[in-house]
Amino acid sequence: MTMRNAAGVIFFAIVAVFFIFSILSLHPFGDFGEEGDKYYLEPKMDDYIIDNAQNETGANNAVTSVVFDYRGFDTLGEATVLFTAVAGVILIFRRLGK
Amino acid sequence: MSGMSKIVKTITSIAFPFVMIYGLYVILHGHLTPGGGFQGGAVVASACAMIVVAFGSIWTMKKIKENQLSILESIGAIGFIVFAFLGLIILFDNSGIFFKNVFANSVYLFGQSVEYASTTANINTAGTLPLMNIAVGLKVIAGLFVIVLVMAYASNKIKERGD
Numbered sequence: 001m002t003m004r005n006a007a008g009v010i011f012f013a014i015v016a017v018f019f020i021f022s023i024l025s026l027h028p029f030g031d032f033g034e035e036g037d038k039y040y041l042e043p044k045m046d047d048y049i050i051d052n053a054q055n056e057t058g059a060n061n062a063v064t065s066v067v068f069d070y071r072g073f074d075t076l077g078e079a080t081v082l083f084t085a086v087a088g089v090i091l092i093f094r095r096l097g098k
Numbered sequence: 099m100s101g102m103s104k105i106v107k108t109i110t111s112i113a114f115p116f117v118m119i120y121g122l123y124v125i126l127h128g129h130l131t132p133g134g135g136f137q138g139g140a141v142v143a144s145a146c147a148m149i150v151v152a153f154g155s156i157w158t159m160k161k162i163k164e165n166q167l168s169i170l171e172s173i174g175a176i177g178f179i180v181f182a183f184l185g186l187i188i189l190f191d192n193s194g195i196f197f198k199n200v201f202a203n204s205v206y207l208f209g210q211s212v213e214y215a216s217t218t219a220n221i222n223t224a225g226t227l228p229l230m231n232i233a234v235g236l237k238v239i240a241g242l243f244v245i246v247l248v249m250a251y252a253s254n255k256i257k258e259r260g261d
């Protein structure tokens with residue numbers, strides 16, 4: 001195994017560990033709460049965000065606080081998709097334009 | 099000779115700064131008003147695409163190279179990742195969290211707190227969100243502009259060559 005491959009494997013392992021630890025601290029999926037709760041029979045998550053987004057993130061725009069803070073991973077993925085698209089376009093069309 | 103008629107070029111020159119300012123406003127006020135980095139970046143990139151259409155891709159390519167835009171896009175991506183990793187580096191209660199909003203409700207830049215159901219637009223709030231908006235906006239501006247520019251330039255070159 002070359003040095004470059006080893007560095008890639010180590011980086012992949014570090015990122016995987018970060019992601020696993022992040023998953024472990026997520027809220028449970030589709031949590032409806034228990035009888036007597038404030039949000040009984042409604043998904044807890046959206047009401048939680050409506051009630052606490054302004055206090056926790058300090059952003060008046062709750063949508064931005066969800067996109068960049070509560071679900072930052074989603075935005076990270078979108079940014080990666082855009083980066084890949086740009087890389088592919090430049091890779092193909094730079095040779096054609098020569 | 100490239101681009102469209104003198105009328106289109108004049109109108110583009112007049113409209114370009116206003117579209118640009120509107121897009122930058124949407125990016126910088128992403129944490130206060132509807133929109134954000136992606137939306138504002140698309141507005142600014144469409145202003146740049148307007149330049150490509152009106153003045154021609156060869157003229158635009160003389161002014162700015164695709165390498166410079168590629169570097170700009172990489173700067174945006176790295177900035178976004180760095181702001182995400184700040185949550186892991188700066189520890190809270192002895193544990194770091196990826197994408198933790200470290201500057202919110204603190205004494206630092208963009209650190210002022212907001213009351214529940216407040217509608218007052220205070221730009222010095224929301225912690226890392228404005229910084230991430232700027233990074234993503236930079237990334238989307240450069241990314242969409244370079245896609246339009248490189249495609250137009252390549253098709254122009256192919257037409258010139260005649261194959």
